[in-house]
Amino acid sequence: xxxxxxxxxxxxxxxxxxxxxxxxxxxxxxxxxxxxxxxxxxxxxxxxxxxxxxxxxxxxxxxxxxxxxxxxxxxxxxxxxxxxxxxxxxxxxxxxxxxxxxxxxxxxxxxxxxxxxxxxxxxxxxxxxxxxxxxxxxxxxxxxxxxxxxxxxxxxxxxxxxxxxxxxxxxxxxxxxxxxxxxxxxxxxxxxxxxxxxxxxxxxxxxxxxxxxxxxxxxxxxxxxxxxxxxxxxxxxxxxxxxxxxxxxxxxxxxxxxxxxxxxxxxxxxxxxxxxxxxxxxxxxxxxxxxxxxxxxxxxxxxxxxxxxxxxxxxxxxxxxxxxxxxxxxxxxxxxxxxxxxxxxxxxxxxxxxxxxxxxxxxxxxxxxxxxxxxxxxxxxxxxxxxxxxxxxxxxxxxxxxxxxxxxxxxxxxxxxxxxxxxxxxxxxxxxxxxxxxxxxxxxxxxxxxxxxxxxxxxxxxxxxxxxxxxxxxxxxxxxxxxxxxxxxxxxxxxxxxxxxxxxxxxxxxxxxxxxxxxxxxxxxxxxxxxxxxxxxxxxxxxxxxxxxxxxxxxxxxxxxxxxxxxxxxxxxxxxxxxxxxxxxxxxxxxxxxxxxxxxxxxxxxxxxxxxxxxxxxxxxxxxxxxxxxxxxxxxxxxxxxxxxxxxxxxxxxxxxxxxxxxxxxxxxxxxxxxxxxxxxxxxxxxxxxxxxxxxxxxxxxxxxxxxxxxxxxxxxxxxxxxxxxxxxxxxxxxxxxxxxxxxxxxxxxxxxxxxxxxxxxxxxxxxxxxxxxxxxxxx
Amino acid sequence: xxxxxxxxxxxxxxxxxxxxxxxxxxxxxxxxxxxxxxxxxxxxxxxxxxxxxxxxxxxxxxxxxxxxxxxxxxxxxxxxxxxxxxxxxxxxxxxxxxxxxxxxxxxxxxxxxxxxxxxxxxxxxxx
Numbered sequence: 015x016x017x018x019x020x021x022x023x024x025x026x027x028x029x030x031x032x033x034x035x036x037x038x039x040x041x042x043x044x045x046x047x048x049x050x051x052x053x054x055x056x057x058x059x060x061x062x063x064x065x066x067x068x069x070x071x072x073x074x075x076x077x078x079x080x081x082x083x084x085x086x087x088x089x090x091x092x093x094x095x096x097x098x099x100x101x102x103x104x105x106x107x108x109x110x111x112x113x114x115x116x117x118x119x120x121x122x123x124x125x126x127x128x129x130x131x132x133x134x135x136x137x138x139x140x141x142x143x144x145x146x147x148x149x150x151x152x153x154x155x156x157x158x159x160x161x162x163x164x165x166x167x168x169x170x171x172x173x174x175x176x177x178x179x180x181x182x183x184x185x186x187x188x189x190x191x192x193x194x195x196x197x198x199x200x201x202x203x204x205x206x207x208x209x210x211x212x213x214x215x216x217x218x219x220x221x222x223x224x225x226x227x228x229x230x231x232x233x234x235x236x237x238x239x240x241x242x243x244x245x246x247x248x249x250x251x252x253x254x255x256x257x258x259x260x261x262x263x264x265x266x267x268x269x270x271x272x273x274x275x276x277x278x279x280x281x282x283x284x285x286x287x288x289x290x291x292x293x294x295x296x297x298x299x300x301x302x303x304x305x306x307x308x309x310x311x312x313x314x315x316x317x318x319x320x321x322x323x324x325x326x327x328x329x330x331x332x333x334x335x336x337x338x339x340x341x342x343x344x345x346x347x348x349x350x351x352x353x354x355x356x357x358x359x360x361x362x363x364x365x366x367x368x369x370x371x372x373x374x375x376x377x378x379x380x381x382x383x384x385x386x387x388x389x390x391x392x393x394x395x396x397x398x399x400x401x402x403x404x405x406x407x408x409x410x411x412x413x414x415x416x417x418x419x420x421x422x423x424x425x426x427x428x429x430x431x432x433x434x435x436x437x438x439x440x441x442x443x444x445x446x447x448x449x450x451x452x453x454x455x456x457x458x459x460x461x462x463x464x465x466x467x468x469x470x471x472x473x474x475x476x477x478x479x480x481x482x483x484x485x486x487x488x489x490x491x492x493x494x495x496x497x498x499x500x501x502x503x504x505x506x507x508x509x510x511x512x513x514x515x516x517x518x519x520x521x522x523x524x525x526x527x528x529x530x531x532x533x534x535x536x537x538x539x540x541x542x543x544x545x546x547x548x549x550x551x552x553x554x555x556x557x558x559x560x561x562x563x564x565x566x567x568x569x570x571x572x573x574x575x576x577x578x579x580x581x582x583x584x585x586x587x588x589x590x591x592x593x594x595x596x597x598x599x600x601x602x603x604x605x606x607x608x609x610x611x612x613x614x615x616x617x618x619x620x621x622x623x624x625x626x627x628x629x630x631x632x633x634x635x636x637x638x639x640x641x642x643x644x645x646x647x648x649x650x651x652x653x654x655x656x657x658x659x660x661x662x663x664x665x666x667x668x669x670x671x672x673x674x675x676x677x678x679x680x681x682x683x684x685x686x687x688x689x690x691x692x693x694x695x696x697x698x699x700x701x702x703x704x705x706x707x708x709x710x711x712x713x714x715x716x717x718x719x720x721x722x723x724x725x726x727x728x729x730x731x732x733x734x735x736x737x738x739x740x741x742x743x744x745x746x747x748x749x750x751x752x753x754x755x756x757x758x759x760x761x762x763x764x765x766x767x768x769x770x771x772x773x774x775x776x777x778x779x780x781x782x783x784x785x786x787x788x789x790x791x792x793x794x
Numbered sequence: 795x796x797x798x799x800x801x802x803x804x805x806x807x808x809x810x811x812x813x814x815x816x817x818x819x820x821x822x823x824x825x826x827x828x829x830x831x832x833x834x835x836x837x838x839x840x841x842x843x844x845x846x847x848x849x850x851x852x853x854x855x856x857x858x859x860x861x862x863x864x865x866x867x868x869x870x871x872x873x874x875x876x877x878x879x880x881x882x883x884x885x886x887x888x889x890x891x892x893x894x895x896x897x898x899x900x901x902x903x904x905x906x907x908x909x910x911x912x913x914x915x916x917x918x919x920x921x
Contacts, residue, residue, distance in 0.1 A: 564905070565898050566897040566900070574814075605798070611802055611805075612802060615806055619812055627824055641838075642867075650871070657871055661875065664879060664882065665882065672889055673820075675818070689811075689815040697805060698808075701803060704799070704804075708800070712841070712860070734868065737865040749869045755876075756880045763886075
């Protein structure tokens with residue numbers, strides 16, 4: 015892994031300046047945005063479709079932008095050290111920066127379609143990042159899984175966006191938020207909701223789409239840290255927060271978000287305790303955090319509408335708190351992995367002496383995660399609790415959030431106390447502290463969590479309340495403070511911490527019980543995914559075997575059956591089946607000809623003699639020539655006769671060299687009936703089409719034009735000839751070219767014998783099919 | 795007259811399709827020939843016909859079969875003749891090379907799937 019002697023490429027350190035600079039730039043917007051002045055910039059892209067590259071920095075977007083660039087700065091710094099000596103640092107850095115920029119696009123886009131494009135860019139770049147170790151099959155699988163799950167969700171989301179855009183009359187979020195169109199009453203509201211939620215839930219890994227996120231731990235640790243703390247998975251939460259004023263406020267919205275979010279939070283917090291890999295534990299705590307965010311965005315407040323939208327404040331505060339503690343913990347996990355050579359908490363311990371800075375950073379983060387005063391986590395948790403208590407689902411929501419939080423306290427202890435405290439296992443190589451880029455970022459973020467907890471007013475007034483205002487759709491009046499006195503939320507906090515500590519103390523018994531309960535689940539998301547993917551592969555095998563069978567006549571059967579069925583259906587549906595009103599006088603000659611031709615056609619089918627078939631074919635051709643003649647088409651009849659004569663001669667020459675019909679492989683009775691039915695349907699359809707055509711009065715405008723102009727412009731009395739050689743002369747030239755081409759090809763085919771060297775002959779004996787593919791240069 | 799011609803086109807079309815669905819390449823080629831007859835007659839009848847025997851503009855425009863359709867058919871006859879000849883020769887060469895006229899046995903381009911259809915593992919793991 016780490017090659018201590020390898021140099022860190024200069025660019026991987028310099029690139030840190032990009033997010034840092036962007037962070038400063040966004041930070042400079044804080045005062046104006048907090049003052050209620052959103053920034054806006056737009057470049058025309060597809061104005062015809064109402065799609066413009068419009069960017070909009072309001073409270074919510076700015077909070078996310080600051081998290082993305084701020085955490086991104088430290089992640090890139092960390093990555094430059096973490097990837098030291100890796101052969102493809104450049105590729106990695108490029109992916110990471112591309113990912114960061116796509117994420118910024120998501121949170122700042124004003125146009126829904128542009129938002130979707132950036133959304134998909136994050137999907138693609140995260141695919142590249144998760145599958146970065148492409149030699150590892152688990153990484154490849156995880157990358158593909160995340161791509162398929164989030165990509166499928168995103169497609170649904172796009173459909174939802176289109177519905178939303180049509181309903182609101184604009185794709186611009188600003189206009190949507192400003193407008194007062196009643197989307198909740200729109201007939202397609204439920205469809206919009208389901209489609210948009212599909213996108214947000216897959217991206218933010220809500221149950222039942224949660225499984226891809228822990229698998230994505232196959233990515234290098236800086237990626238996991240970034241994906242989990244401030245980006246990728248937060249995109250879904252961001253979208254829900256962004257659309258809350260547009261789509262939210264209904265019972266459907268509230269129940270779905272609260273239900274899915276709460277279940278995901280409790281379920282994944284429980285799973286987190288059963289894991290032993292540091293990154294896996296952290297991954298499941300991320301799922302918990304996402305569940306909490308989703309839940310509180312949707313949580314309906316039971317108080318009057320003029321009250322503080324506490325749910326929005328809680329969700330936004332938790333996003334902020336989570337980013338500040340999750341990134342350091344992941345980075346510390348990566349550092350531990352680097353220096354101790356393992357991430358398994360069962361073989362870790364006693365790192366406190368070797369890695370003091372990492373311990374400090376991890377401790378700060380874990381205290382914030384547990385919600386211990388005076389950290390930001392405590393403030394966040396208090397708001398969560400008072401919001402849950404004040405919601406319409408008071409008791410249930412409070413119970414869910416307290417349970418999840420208690421387990422998270424336990425997980426925080428698991429992640430920090432186990433590796434750093436206790437006895438170090440003797441078998442491990444001596445661990446050492448990482449270089450400064452490995453811990454500086456975690457430390458800064460940990461201190462920031464402490465600072466935000468000590469001075470909550472600062473964080474809330476400048477960042478969180480403007481963001482919560484964007485989520486709630488109105489500016490909340492909220493006094494943030496560290497200490498609210500001994501009230502119910504504080505009591506719950508105490509309960510949470512004690513329960514978490516208790517669970518940590520009894521962790522062996524608890525994880526055993528949880529593990530056996532989880533093992534009893536009949537289906538996991540992962541196995542369902544595998545089942546689905548294998549199912550698709552199996553269906554495609556069967557489908558290919560039927561449709562692409564490699565047997566020529568079956569292809570033809572499909573083509574003809576489709577032709578007959580579709581045309582016949584059209585005729586019936588459109589009701590254009592015509593029956594001539596009068597049976598016109600048909601002369602004896604015409605009857606005779608028709609019967610003769612039909613009989614000859616049947617002979618061609620039934621004949622067991624090649625010669626008989628050829629003769630019958632000739633009779634058909636000649637008969638048709640006679641029909642042409644009967645109706646005044648003397649030129650056509652003449653041509654037909656000449657061609658027919660030639661055909662019979664050529665067919666006789668060639669066909670008699672081919673094997674006779676006596677020993678041919680015939681189809682079974684059933685197959686012949688099937689063919690007969692398809693043929694009859696096609697024949698019947700043709701007849702009906704022709705009858706429908708002739709029942710209409712014929713349009714002879716073109717013919718009349720040719721008849722009028724044949725003599726003055728074409729200087730010929732025979733209209734047909736004039737059309738051929740004059741009016742449509744180019745067509746005739748094309749026809750002659752086809753004839754010439756066919757003649758040349760036929761001649762070549764007959765005379766072409768591949769020159770056979772001894773080797774080629776041997777090869778063609780071994781692979782007879784290769785002979786037909788020989789190059790045309792071997793003409794002899 | 796349209797009725798009888800339409801019925802005839804139907805019979806020719808059905809015969810042609812039936813022949814083309816055969817396993818025998820020779821029958822397929824015969825079917826191709828019938829198909830072009832059917833198509834020509836279709837265009838001819840569709841253009842509108844009467845029994846008057848004239849196509850000379852100088853004779854004055856008495857009723858006649860559509861001269862535009864006639865011109866189109868003339869082209870079609872020649873083209874289908876070219877196609878037919880080429881197909882026939884191709885069938886002949888195929889027989890020489892593969893020594894069979896059974897289309898089911900012609901699997902050089904799309905060989906018989908061998909045994910197990912190969913279950914695809916979406917994980918990318920070699921199964």
